[in-house]
Structure formats: structure tokens, C-alpha cells
Amino acid sequence: MACSESKRASSPDAFVVTPKELTLAEATEGIGGAGELCFEIITSTGTFSGRLFEHKAPKTVTNFVGLARGRRLFQDPETGEWVSRPFYDGLTFHRVSxxxxxxxxxxxxxGRGGPGYAFGDELTPELRHDRPGILSMANAGPNTNGSQFIVTERPLPELDGAFPVFGALIGGMEVIRRIARAPLLNDQPVEPVVIQSVAFFRRKP
Structure with missing residues (x-):
């Protein structure tokens, strides 16, 4: 079932094609360890971690990892220049349902910002919003994925088929609960929740 428009990110004014797209190998080069690809996000509210479905959602994982590690070019919203630096550092969790x-x-x-480009939906039937801690792309409609991502606090089957799933939490679910239950003003936390850093590692399941 398609999600209502109110649960989507607002559409950016325009989409352009990034100068260079990464491969998964380029995005993940140099990440230590062996086994499944994982991430750790440190925020001003706490730290949470998860695994990424690099084999079932390679395009979406490549985009997320490439932006986070500063390997994916994006358009600076202030200058309009294409730049490469860790994209998510310093951004906030700007919306809470x-x-x-x-x-x-x-x-x-x-809800209107992004990396200056959009990429197509990578929808895999077995990847669903079927439990707390699912990581998926927020978007404004079909094939408008950019940089915004969702972390669920409960099963949300109404998001299936519209918001590409590409990961799941393995630790720190209590941090997501704190963010999701914090005092809000216009759907934003009164006390901003800032992403301080995003790191990646591999581990054996």
C-alpha cells in the first residue's frame, strides 16, 4: 500500500545528474573487517548501529555509504558547487512522526533538501518495514531518492513498495525511541538531534 503524501519528504525544486556515480566497490573501499557491511551513527542523543543490505540493495547502499564517507559528489546547497565531504556530519533528524x-x-x-540529484527506487519484495529499526529512503514519490532516510520505531507495512529499504538496526534502538518520543514543535524535535559522525565496519553475522 502506498504511503500518504504526508509521510514523504517534500520534493526538491529540481533534480540534476551528479557528475560521477560511484560503484559499491568504490564507496566501500578501505572499510575494515570481514563479513556484512555495518554502520554506526553517533548523534547528540546517543549512538545507534545497523547492518546494510549491500547485496539486495546495492545502489541504495552505495549512495548512503558514498555520501557519508565523502566519496559521492553532492551539490552544496549554499554555493551550488559540486563537493565531496562527509555529507551527513552536522545534519539533524529534522522530522519525527x-x-x-x-x-x-x-x-x-x-524536508526539501538533498544532494542535488535523485536516483531510482530499488524495491526488493523481501525487504519490508516489518519491525522496529528498519532503515529506508525518504522520498517525494517514485524515483526521487536522494539523501534523506527513515528509521522506523515500529512495523510500518504502509511504507512498503514506496520507500526503499536498505538496512536494519543491530544496536541502539533505545536512541531511536528517545528521538521518536522527544518533545516536538512542527514535527521537529524541540532540542535538535544532530548527526555527529557516520562510520562503517564489517562483522561476521
Whole structure:
């Protein structure tokens, strides 16, 4: 079932094609360890970690890892120049649906920002919003994925088929609960929740 428009990120004014797209190998080069690809996000509220479905959602994982590690070019919202630096550092979780999900990854912090490009949906039937801690892309409709991502606090089957799933939490779910239940003003945490850093590692399942 398609999600209502109110649960989508607002559409950016325009989409352009990034000068260079990464491969998964380029995005993950140099990440230590062996086994499944994992991430750790440190925020001002706490730290959470998860695994990424690099084999079932390679395009989406490549984009997320490439942006986070500064290997994917994006358009600076202030200058319009194409730059490469860790994209998510310093951004906030700008939207909260209380008790349901949190959204981060918008450089404008208003639901309209992104990396200056969009990429197509990578929808895999077995990857569903079937439990707390699912990581998926926020978007404004089909094939408008950019940088904004969702973390669920509970199962949300109504998001299936519209928001590409590409990971799941393995630790720190209590941090997501704190964010999702924090005092809000216009669907934003009154006390901003800032992404301080995003790191990657591999581990054996």
C-alpha cells in the first residue's frame, strides 16, 4: 500500500545528474573487517548501529555509504558547487512522526533538501518495514531518492513498495525511541538531534 503524501519528504525544486556515480566497490573501499557491511551513527542523543543490505540493495547502499564517507559528489546547497565531504556530519533528524519513525539527512532541515540529484527506487519484495529499526529512503514519490532516510520505531507495512529499504538496526534502538518520543514543535524535535559522525565496519553475522 502506498504511503500518504504526508509521510514523504517534500520534493526538491529540481533534480540534476551528479557528475560521477560511484560503484559499491568504490564507496566501500578501505572499510575494515570481514563479513556484512555495518554502520554506526553517533548523534547528540546517543549512538545507534545497523547492518546494510549491500547485496539486495546495492545502489541504495552505495549512495548512503558514498555520501557519508565523502566519496559521492553532492551539490552544496549554499554555493551550488559540486563537493565531496562527509555529507551527513552536522545534519539533524529534522522530522519525527511520534511513535512511528524519524527522518534525517536533509541539509536544509525542512524536508526539501538533498544532494542535488535523485536516483531510482530499488524495491526488493523481501525487504519490508516489518519491525522496529528498519532503515529506508525518504522520498517525494517514485524515483526521487536522494539523501534523506527513515528509521522506523515500529512495523510500518504502509511504507512498503514506496520507500526503499536498505538496512536494519543491530544496536541502539533505545536512541531511536528517545528521538521518536522527544518533545516536538512542527514535527521537529524541540532540542535538535544532530548527526555527529557516520562510520562503517564489517562483522561476521
Amino acid at each position: 511520534a511513535g512511528s519513525f524519524v527522518v534525517g539527512g536533509d541539509p536544509l532541515a525542512n
